[in-house]
Amino acid sequence: xxxxxxxxxxxLMLVLAGCSSASEEPATTETxxxxxxxxxxxxxxxxxxxxxxxxxxxxxxxxxxxxxxxxPAGMADIVDYGNYVNIEPQLDETxxxxxxxxxxxxxxxxxxxxxxxxxxxxxxxxxxxxxxxxAPTVIFNPYPEDESIDxxxxxxxxxxxxxKAVDKTAEADKVLADLETKYEEKAAEIEAANLKTKxxxxxxxxxxxxxxxxxxxxxxxxASIILERxxxxxxxxxxxxxxxxxxxxxxxxxxxxxNANYLYTVPDEDNIYENxxxxxKVWENLAFVKEGRTYxxxxxxxxxxxxxxxxxxxxxxxxxxxxx
Amino acid sequence: xxxxxxxxxxxxxxxxxxxLIALSLIHLxxxxxxxxxSELVSGVWVEGRIQDIVMSLRLPRLxxxxxxxxxxxxxxxxxxxxxxxxxxxxxxxxxxxGAFFFVVISVIFFPSFLGxxxxxxxxxxxVLSSLLVVGLSxxxxxxxxxxxxxxxxxxxxxxMTGAMQLLFENQxxxxxxxxxxxLVQLNWEGVKFAAPVIAIFFVAALVLSKSxxxxxxxxxxxxxxxxxxxxxxxxxxGVAIVLAAATVSVVGPIGFIGLMAPHIVxxxxxxxxxxxxxxxxxxxxxxxxGADVLGRLIQPGQEVPVGAMTALIGGPWLLYxxxxxxxxxxxxDRQMGGTTKPVRLKVLLPLLxxxxxxxxxxxxxxxxSEWSFEWMKPVVWNFRVPRVLTSFIVGIMLAITGVILxxxxxxxxxxxxxxxxxxxxxxxxxxxxxxxxxxPSAFLPLGAxxxxxxxxxxxxxxxxxxxxxxxxxxxMGIAISAxxxxxxxxxxxxxxxxxxxALVWLSGSTYGKGWEDVQFALILxxxxxxPAIYITRSLDTLTFGDDVAAGLGLSIRSTRVWALxxxxxxxxxxVSIVGTIGFIGLVAPHxxxxxxxxxxxxxxxxSGLLGGLLLVTADFVGRILIAPKDIPSGLIVALIGTPxxxxxxxxxx
Numbered sequence: 001x002x003x004x005x006x007x008x009x010x011x012l013m014l015v016l017a018g019c020s021s022a023s024e025e026p027a028t029t030e031t032x033x034x035x036x037x038x039x040x041x042x043x044x045x046x047x048x049x050x051x052x053x054x055x056x057x058x059x060x061x062x063x064x065x066x067x068x069x070x071x072p073a074g075m076a077d078i079v080d081y082g083n084y085v086n087i088e089p090q091l092d093e094t095x096x097x098x099x100x101x102x103x104x105x106x107x108x109x110x111x112x113x114x115x116x117x118x119x120x121x122x123x124x125x126x127x128x129x130x131x132x133x134x135a136p137t138v139i140f141n142p143y144p145e146d147e148s149i150d151x152x153x154x155x156x157x158x159x160x161x162x163x164k165a166v167d168k169t170a171e172a173d174k175v176l177a178d179l180e181t182k183y184e185e186k187a188a189e190i191e192a193a194n195l196k197t198k199x200x201x202x203x204x205x206x207x208x209x210x211x212x213x214x215x216x217x218x219x220x221x222x223a224s225i226i227l228e229r230x231x232x233x234x235x236x237x238x239x240x241x242x243x244x245x246x247x248x249x250x251x252x253x254x255x256x257x258x259n260a261n262y263l264y265t266v267p268d269e270d271n272i273y274e275n276x277x278x279x280x281k282v283w284e285n286l287a288f289v290k291e292g293r294t295y296x297x298x299x300x301x302x303x304x305x306x307x308x309x310x311x312x313x314x315x316x317x318x319x320x321x322x323x324x
Numbered sequence: 325x326x327x328x329x330x331x332x333x334x335x336x337x338x339x340x341x342x343x344l345i346a347l348s349l350i351h352l353x354x355x356x357x358x359x360x361x362s363e364l365v366s367g368v369w370v371e372g373r374i375q376d377i378v379m380s381l382r383l384p385r386l387x388x389x390x391x392x393x394x395x396x397x398x399x400x401x402x403x404x405x406x407x408x409x410x411x412x413x414x415x416x417x418x419x420x421x422g423a424f425f426f427v428v429i430s431v432i433f434f435p436s437f438l439g440x441x442x443x444x445x446x447x448x449x450x451v452l453s454s455l456l457v458v459g460l461s462x463x464x465x466x467x468x469x470x471x472x473x474x475x476x477x478x479x480x481x482x483x484m485t486g487a488m489q490l491l492f493e494n495q496x497x498x499x500x501x502x503x504x505x506x507l508v509q510l511n512w513e514g515v516k517f518a519a520p521v522i523a524i525f526f527v528a529a530l531v532l533s534k535s536x537x538x539x540x541x542x543x544x545x546x547x548x549x550x551x552x553x554x555x556x557x558x559x560x561x562g563v564a565i566v567l568a569a570a571t572v573s574v575v576g577p578i579g580f581i582g583l584m585a586p587h588i589v590x591x592x593x594x595x596x597x598x599x600x601x602x603x604x605x606x607x608x609x610x611x612x613x614g615a616d617v618l619g620r621l622i623q624p625g626q627e628v629p630v631g632a633m634t635a636l637i638g639g640p641w642l643l644y645x646x647x648x649x650x651x652x653x654x655x656x657d658r659q660m661g662g663t664t665k666p667v668r669l670k671v672l673l674p675l676l677x678x679x680x681x682x683x684x685x686x687x688x689x690x691x692x693s694e695w696s697f698e699w700m701k702p703v704v705w706n707f708r709v710p711r712v713l714t715s716f717i718v719g720i721m722l723a724i725t726g727v728i729l730x731x732x733x734x735x736x737x738x739x740x741x742x743x744x745x746x747x748x749x750x751x752x753x754x755x756x757x758x759x760x761x762x763x764p765s766a767f768l769p770l771g772a773x774x775x776x777x778x779x780x781x782x783x784x785x786x787x788x789x790x791x792x793x794x795x796x797x798x799x800m801g802i803a804i805s806a807x808x809x810x811x812x813x814x815x816x817x818x819x820x821x822x823x824x825x826a827l828v829w830l831s832g833s834t835y836g837k838g839w840e841d842v843q844f845a846l847i848l849x850x851x852x853x854x855p856a857i858y859i860t861r862s863l864d865t866l867t868f869g870d871d872v873a874a875g876l877g878l879s880i881r882s883t884r885v886w887a888l889x890x891x892x893x894x895x896x897x898x899v900s901i902v903g904t905i906g907f908i909g910l911v912a913p914h915x916x917x918x919x920x921x922x923x924x925x926x927x928x929x930x931s932g933l934l935g936g937l938l939l940v941t942a943d944f945v946g947r948i949l950i951a952p953k954d955i956p957s958g959l960i961v962a963l964i965g966t967p968x969x970x971x972x973x974x975x976x977x
Binding site for chain 2: 097106129130252255256280
């Protein structure tokens with residue numbers, strides 16, 4: 001069985017190799033590309049030419065590439081990405097799985113012979129040297145400790161850097177410009193919908209033991225800033241600065257926000273609202289539950305993504321709040 | 325005499341109840357919804373929000389805390405009498421780790437089952453791990469042996485849990501809090517399940533108390549007084565296990581209460597098991613509620629796991645206790661075993677080297693999906709070759725550590741993880757990560773070294789006066805180890821997201837080793853191999869027992885100190901390269917001892933080669949099993965090593 005798979009893979013590889021060598025021919029006739037310099041948390045990274053083959057080790061950065069019309073050559077944790085992230089364009093089936101995000105397979109990455117590797121600081125700082133041996137590597141940090149940069153600005157900056165690396169700056173600007181238009185459209189929709197209140201809190205919940213934990217997004221988080229851009233008002237004010245952009249609550253903590261609308265995502269297989277919270281008096285007597293102002297954004301609305309996830313989030317919000 | 329006891333008993337009860345009531349009131353006031361005391365007092369009687377919150381969130385939390393604390397304390401008290409081991413508790417006997425592992429597994433693979441039967445899942449794990457410990461410790465329930473077995477089972481389960489959390493990051497991220505124990509309750513389900521079970525088995529403990537009084541006089545006296553010792557013991561074990569398991573299943577693994585409460589009660593002068601059990605229950609409740617109150621005072625509005633809080637208080641206490649208990653313990657010399665008909669090295673060595681050659685060739689040639697014999701190809705040369713070589717060298721080092729430590733402690737179950745060196749090294753590295761979150765992980769070994777040196781320092785200081793009695797050192801090791809892993813747990817919770825990379829390192833990983841690592845490992849190996857070989861002669865002499873060895877002119881104390889220093893140095897070196905990989909130092913020397921006997925030089929040679937073989941195999945299997953993903957070698961080693969270890973424990977009756 002295993003042998004057959006190996007054989008099959010080998011044949012596929014041969015076919016692919018054949019195809020790619022054929023398609024590479026015209027590429028060489030292009031004009032010599034200009035060198036580019038991109039900046040990550042590991043300093044400036046110089047590329048002799050814009051990257052063609054990029055390996056991404058974190059989902060958000062794959063999304064950034066897809067947004068400017070580039071498919072990554074290799075990517076980590078492809079299967080889980082599909083479960084949590086819902087964006088267009090989708091990931092191509094030819095994208096090579098390079099293992100887990102935490103310990104990506106170095107050999108698999110090297111075998112792709114990428115021009116650029118993109119990692120995230122809280123996972124990949126430790127293996128930066130190994131990655132740099134394979135290809136120029138840039139690391140970004142979506143959760144800067146500096147409180148003056150909000151997480152949305154960070155997302156935009158990183159997105160532009162990544163676009164620059166693959167020579168798609170114009171496309172990136174267009175994506176961001178489109179996003180601005182989209183914000184205005186959606187803000188108008190929200191405005192026109194005459195909601196009872198524009199106050200909201202946005203949450204992501206999961207089971208910790210028998211007790212559900214509810215992440216409530218803080219105003220500095222990217223998802224919250226998107227909410228504000230379309231005219232909603234995040235009422236959650238955390239007691240302390242939350243570097244990852246959310247506070248962890250139990251049901252009791254929701255009481256003070258019960259007059260707001262409740263926006264949430266929850267995994268399908270771990271739906272705390274249908275399991276543990278069903279029948280809980282405190283939950284069921286919360287004003288937003290009683291008055292039917294809870295809005296399910298869907299399990300695969302990724303609240304930590306890039307511009308495409310931002311769009312998904314906007315669409316979902318207006319879908320459930322306005323068009324329901 | 326009797327009157328005095330009653331006075332003490334009364335004082336303990338009155339003081340305990342007063343504290344309990346005061347703490348409970350504070351506990352009810354704390355919560356994420358900000359209500360003032362007067363709002364609460366007036367609002368709780370009428371139907372409405374405040375009543376809902378108090379009745380369906382805060383009160384269950386308080387009640388589960390009272391019940392759980394009491395149950396853990398009584399369980400600990402029973403276990404301590406049973407094993408005649410002052411260090412016994414549900415935490416130190418591996419019950420917590422087993423339950424948590426089952427919960428993690430079911431979260432990943434059977435989420436709906438966990439949703440429906442959360443208690444049963446954890447109960448199964450708790451019962452399984454306690455059965456393992458009881459079954460493997462042998463009928464005599466030798467204290468050190470029970471504690472060591474508990475350690476090994478804990479080690480096994482927690483390494484597997486760690487690996488699962490790595491592989492299924494998104495599914496298990498919510499389990500961190502529960503993994504350290506939390507009292508958060510959403511309804512009365514937890515109480516409804518746990519309270520009756522705990523009540524019944526608490527009464528059972530009280531009923532058994534008379535028999536346990538007799539039992540604590542010693543088994544011979546007990547049976548001569550007509551007691552069915554076996555039956556009493558069996559029932560007592562059952563009571564202790566169910567009490568602990570029911571608790572773990574509802575509030576997660578909470579350590580140290582079961583250890584501390586019974587001791588405090590005894591220190592207050594309470595005697596007789598009926599009294600001890602009753603008072604332990606009360607004081608266990610006081611301590612757990614107190615810890616929860618404290619946790620929420622430290623970070624209002626946020627959850628600090630109560631298990632972490634109890635660990636913070638309980639860790640140093642455990643060390644003190646281990647030191648105090650072990651001082652009064654009599655010397656126990658134990659035979660290390662080993663074959664008397666050794667396989668000749670001329671036969672064994674070529675065989676081992678042949679096997680190593682085969683495994684290394686395999687490991688160099690297969691990456692999980694395709695074979696390639698071009699080892700000089702950059703992809704292979706830069707990533708696979710150094711990784712395999714590092715694994716080999718580190719494997720040898722780990723095995724040598726085991727040989728030295730087992731030899732010096734004359735304890736067949738000793739290795740750096742049992743001594744607490746490994747877990748303190750882990751804690752040290754995590755501490756560094758918490759204090760300096762931005763620190764490059766290249767500096768983690770620095771923290772690890774500090775932790776290991778601290779562990780060794782404690783052992784040296786406390787065991788110096790007692791001439792390094794093997795028992796004392798082993799007990800201190802267990803205490804240090806428990807403290808180290810508790811501290812690690814606190815740090816893991818504290819460091820939040822940054823934890824993923826640390827978890828990889830903690831679980832022991834040969835991932836991403838390059839040529840610098842090979843160089844580093846080789847230098848350390850060359851540095852230490854000389855002293856290690858030199859010490860083998862003294863270790864040989866030590867096997868005859870302290871008195872004979874002293875008669876032969878060996879300075880026992882300095883030999884012990886040097887052997888400990890060398891052993892710990894090598895193990896720290898290994899930890900600094902690959903993180904906390906256990907089991908190899910335990911298993912390789914055993915296999916070797918069965919092959920070449922107990923003379924230390926051939927033993928070190930054979931177990932070194934076996935250790936190298938084991939780690940290369942583990943690394944290889946971890947690389948290919950779910951390629952392109954990676955399973956940390958530490959886990960694979962645990963999976964290879966445990967069956968052997970379990971077999972060994974059975975055999976050593």
